[in-house]
Amino acid sequence: DGGITQSPKYLFRKEGQNVTLSCEQNLNHDAMYWYRQDPGQGLRLIYYSQIVNDFQKGDIAEGYSVSREKKESFPLTVTSAQKNPTAFYLCASSPADGMNTEAFFGQGTRLTVV
Amino acid sequence: ILNVEQSPQSLHVQEGDSTNFTCSFPSSNFYALHWYRWETAKSPEALFVMTLNGDEKKKGRISATLNTKEGYSYLYIKGSQPEDSATYLCLGAASGTYKYIFGTGTRLKVLA
Numbered sequence A: 001d002g003g004i005t006q007s008p009k010y011l012f013r014k015e016g017q018n019v020t021l022s023c024e025q026n027l028n029h030d031a032m033y034w035y036r037q038d039p040g041q042g043l044r045l046i047y048y049s050q051i052v053n054d055f056q057k058g059d060i061a062e063g064y065s066v067s068r069e070k071k072e073s074f075p076l077t078v079t080s081a082q083k084n085p086t087a088f089y090l091c092a093s094s095p096a097d098g099m100n101t102e103a104f105f106g107q108g109t110r111l112t113v114v
Numbered sequence B: 001i002l003n004v005e006q007s008p009q010s011l012h013v014q015e016g017d018s019t020n021f022t023c024s025f026p027s028s029n030f031y032a033l034h035w036y037r038w039e040t041a042k043s044p045e046a047l048f049v050m051t052l053n054g055d056e057k058k059k060g061r062i063s064a065t066l067n068t069k070e071g072y073s074y075l076y077i078k079g080s081q082p083e084d085s086a087t088y089l090c091l092g093a094a095s096g097t098y099k100y101i102f103g104t105g106t107r108l109k110v111l112a
Helices: none
Strands: A004-007 A010-013 A019-025 A031-037 A043-051 A054-057 A064-066 A076-078 A087-094 A109-113 B005-007 B010-014 B019-024 B030-038 B045-050 B056-059 B062-067 B072-077 B086-094 B100-102 B106-111
Touching: A004 A087, A010 A019, A019 A031, A019 A087, A019 A109, A043 A064, A043 B100, B005 B086, B010 B019, B019 B086, B019 B106, B030 B072, B045 B056, B045 B062, B072 B086
Parallel strands: A010 A109, B010 B106
Antiparallel strands: A004 A019, A019 A076, A031 A043, A031 A087, A043 A054, A064 A076, A087 A109, B005 B019, B019 B072, B030 B045, B030 B086, B056 B062, B062 B072, B086 B100, B086 B106
């Protein structure tokens, strides 16, 4: 079955450590996205990629990095520079002309930094 | 900058009541508006994708309208059921960009 997979579902890290969240899709979608949600708040865009080897900063990119070496994969690294990394992270993908077609979402990764 | 807002933030309704929520967005540079339903511990699921002014879409008891000139969309649920309880998200896309921006969501609780 086609879909988008995030792993792990829960992740714990010590403060000061970098951590990478995985997002893989087998939908042949060109565009991929990372969002962050804090308690009581909406989803905010971190980074997005329209095509392999290209990505753009979203509204809250500071302290994060991404890569897009393969169409299927868009990993997100939460660096030690991110001041408040504890949050829920959601990955999405959409077709190349995807603004007028639906996006698909993973189930999210809840990151806790202690 | 695309700023998408939703209201109300949350609401409780009785089973059988009809309800509606609002998504507002800048009317200039608009390209598309999506509605998603997000249940706890699941992935957001698409309800509607709307692009044209005056669009009206329906799926069962749920329908949506779009007014791009004034910058808003309404989502209606007729005869709410407990299984409709979820967070309803709208997502806006601006012309010329792949930047999808979510509204803050409306959390609906339908009481049996």
